[in-house]
Amino acid sequence: MEKVSGTKLVEDDQDIAELQRDYLELNEMNVNIVADGLVGLEEGLTGKYDLIILDIMIPSMTGFEICKRLREEVDTPILMVSAKKEDIDKIRALGFGADDYITKPFSPNELVARVKSHLNRFERLTKGPQSISDEILEVNDVRLDAKSHKVFSFDQEINLTTKEFELLKFLMKHPNQVFSKEDLFERVWGLDSLGDTSTVVVHIKRLREKIEFDPKNPVFLETIWGSGYRFNNN
DSSP states (O other): OOOEEEEEEEOSOHHHHHHHHHHHHHTTOOEEEEOOHHHHHHHHTTOOEEEEEEESSOSSSOHHHHHHHHHTTOOOOEEEEESOOOHHHHHHHHHTTOSEEEESSOOHHHHHHHHHHHHHHHHHHHHSOOOHHHHEEEETTEEEETTTTEEEETTEEEOOOHHHHHHHHHHHHSTTOOBOHHHHIIIIIOOGGGSOTHHHHHHHHHHHHHHOSSTTSOSSEEEETTTEEEEOOO
């Protein structure tokens, strides 16, 4: 499949879309704009784009619906943009598989920083060379193959999004070490103070639902109250 070196921007407000495109193109990124949700979904499903930026309230279908449908078939980084500021909207977006969520109004420079971070990390994860020691990680009944991008829990292969995979890999490389939400956001997302640490909480919840035998009583991904999370290797 031919890869398009650029970003798919699904936004029906022309002024906002053009502002985002201008700032991204100033940073040497190609941007393709569509104003209709259904068209954005169809083009996003081709898997040709490096990153997808979704507004929530757009014609034909919502950004939530698009995100959920995209995540069923592609692991392209998805960044959601919305004027909705409630935590439930952020949690819902992340729950559908979005890698990040930005609330309007925002600084165009913040958008550029987040897009660059996701693009760089996705490229390293999918294309970058792996050392032999990093290729296979096995902790208890979880096995992660970095080279093939596969994860097995209790000998069953599970599907993870890019950020879920990267978060799990980081925790498995540091078994029994406790990391706060802020630590994990900085280490995995690489955005430090630009981000919302609720992203970490949602991704931990999704990982538990996929790798734990009983997500409500996790054995692998433990919560250390008042401190953070650790991957148990006992």
